[in-house]
Amino acid sequence: MKKILLICCFTLISGLSAFAQRFAYVDSEYILKHIPEYLSAQKQLDALSQQWQKEVDGRFADVEKMYKAYQADQVLLTDEMRKRRENEIVEREKEAKEFQRQKFGFEGELYQQRVKLVKPIQERVAKAVEAVAENAGLDMVFDKNSNVIMLYASLRLDKSNDVITRLGYKPGTLAK
Incomplete structure (x- = not known):
């Protein structure tokens, strides 16, 4: 009988402590849209990406021209x-693929530029989230845009505007 009573008390105490935990969430995409440096970095990355994609497309177009010319001349060769x-043709195609890999591949130049431009901003946001969480006495903060499935979230738990304010920006007006 004592064991059952002890188990019931433990379950009740565990359940109450679970309810005492404080959770909140932030919308990292929304926060980043309020940071002019992030928007500027994104524009730079988009411009680089477009420039390099044109170069990649040009190289593959050259390979295609060489192949068509080869097909037309094949009988005479x-x-x-x-x-x-x-x-x-094979060598030119390899060079084009290598160029594409260098620019867009895993840890390629675009990735390195993204790390260089965006990582410091993300670190500032993370520190601001941590400060907001500590000031609000929160136990956990989720990112609405991560892989964590959030089926419901009360708007009173959204601390995104607090993070934007903590970073020194004005919430509610998106930077252009």
Whole structure:
């Protein structure tokens, strides 16, 4: 009988302490849209991406032209000339793929630029979230835009505007 009573008390205390935890969430996308430096960094990254994509497209277009010219001339070429042109096409295609990988691949130049421009901003936001959470006595803060599934969230738990204010910006007006 004592064991059952002890288990019931423990369950009740555990349940009450679970209700005492304080949760909130932030919308990182919303916060970042209020930071002019982030918007500027995104514009720079978009411009770089477009420039490099044009270069990649141009290189693959050159490969396509070489291949079409090869197909048109193929009947007139000797075996040695055919092999040489095929090798040139293959080599040009490899170079185009390597260029694409260098710019857009895992840890490529675009990724490195993103880290250089965006990471300091993300670190400032993380510190601001931590400060808001500590000031509000929160136990956990979720990001609305992460992979954590949030089926419901009361607006009173949204601390995004507090984070924007903590960063020194005015919430409610998106930076242009």
